[in-house]
Amino acid sequence: MVYVRKDVSALTAAEKRRFVTALLTLKRRGEYDHYVRTHIEYYVADGEAGLRTAHMTPSFLPWHRQFLLELERALRRVDPAVTVPYWDWTRQRGTASTPWTPDLLGGTGRRSDLQVTTGPFAYAEGNWPLRENVTDAEFLTRDLGRPRDPIELPPAAELEWAMKDPAYDSAPWDSTAGRGFRNKLEGWGGGRGKGSWRNHNRVHRWVGGVMVGGASVNDPVFWLHHAFVDLLWSRWQRRHRGHGDHRYLPATPPGPGHAQHGRVVARHERLPPWDVTPDQLEDHSRIYRYA
Template identity: 70%
Template sequence: MAVHTRKNVTALSRSERRRLVEALLAVKRRGEYDEFVRTHIEHYVSDGEGGLRTAHMTPSFLPWHRQFLLELERALQRVDAAVTVPYWDWTRTRGASAAPWTEDLLGGNGRRSDGQVTTGPFAYAGGAWTIKESVTDAEYLMRDLGRHQDPIGLPTRAELDRALAEPLYDVAPWNSTSAKGFRNKLEGWGRGTGSAAWHTHNRVHRWVGGHMLGGASVNDPVFWMHHAFVDLQWTRWQQRHRGARYLPARQPGRGDAQHGRIVAREERMPPWNVTPADMEDVSRLYRYV
């Protein structure tokens, strides 16, 4: 299988934008897209819940979403073999009118009254993007870019650099309260309340708002572009810290509160038969430019 390339969304040609949108709409028509939404909702397990955490507030946040991205990308390529998932560099492209928020890509902000996205190919009125799997009853895609009633900004390059500087992949207690480690610095669970508690990856979800809040965030196609950029940061972190590996290598001991609740390096990540170790090297699959 040839190695494919993931580009910055701002570098896509007009043809590449059109083919990406058409592939997303085709996957939606087939019913596959809603399966992706259901998968994310099912695996969005927080610290406060019991059972295994694979997608969030956990070391496997990065490899789990890496596999998730690959599954979506393969679905798109079954429609059009030339399509790949672009990334949105929110440290550089920070406006609500630039890509990916253009008429020919994801459309723009939601309207003030109800958050409904009314522009672009994913607008409800177009009939091609009805929300079927969500934690709300709304059938239309919603956004609140920048959160107009209580404005917040996107993460900065400096904040991302602080995450990339962390020498260890993750540290105990392996959850949203881990004060050090690259994984949580990138995932972005902080202390305090309100805006102060949201950093990096998490803050981007808050900045987009609407459906990007919570487990049903996959309903907004920007989810994939956001997570492609997050995935790129893992690659950059590996390049900066040569030899650094996914942690923990083994399960915490039986007396540890996290025993059996997180995925160790060689353990399977539901719902797939892949391990974090399997996902550490993707050079055979794709590259970023």
């Protein structure tokens, strides 16, 4: 049966409790840290050698769709009523609004060390120690809005810049692609500083703390953020259905001699670490829908 992912701002008090409880259950069982390890392992930049599947690559969207499904299935084994909500950061833009409330994800970190001290994932609660991390910190950290060097969440106009591009992706199939919805949504820009982080990437920077880097899954907001990114892919597909490039690209693997040969996944190739292809992940309508 097709289930529904809701806007986090529309969750009832009971739905919030069940979502939080399911996450904490996975953490207590040791299952949650598997997802953190997986994301760290596949957080490969396009300047590194080898195959890229999760970031700076056309498979950014299907890889994270499957990643979300894996976590969601685990949550639903704990509680079949739970689904991953999405955080629309073009609408819920405050540091004290949903999802940053004490009954859901808690708020920003304290000034001294960015440690989150409110909500169910605060270190003092004893339920969310960080065991898989790129640093030695054992507590969840955030720096919402980065007050000492302010940064804003992506505005609707920036998102529209990505949504109106009719091509899914384009050569050279990495973080420098100037044309294509995927790279514009993922948010790699030219230059340095704030202007080089757009859409998806800018949200990670705005949250700050552990959300900056490969261990970003340590913050449960990762899933809410990527559920919205997943929804945006669905909206983009509907908008550009009649365009020739609306399907996943590249359709065929880059050939020998191409800079991306063996480094990106084509439409019908296996998407590690799973036995699934981007083609199989383009349509989620038989599994879930968005409210």
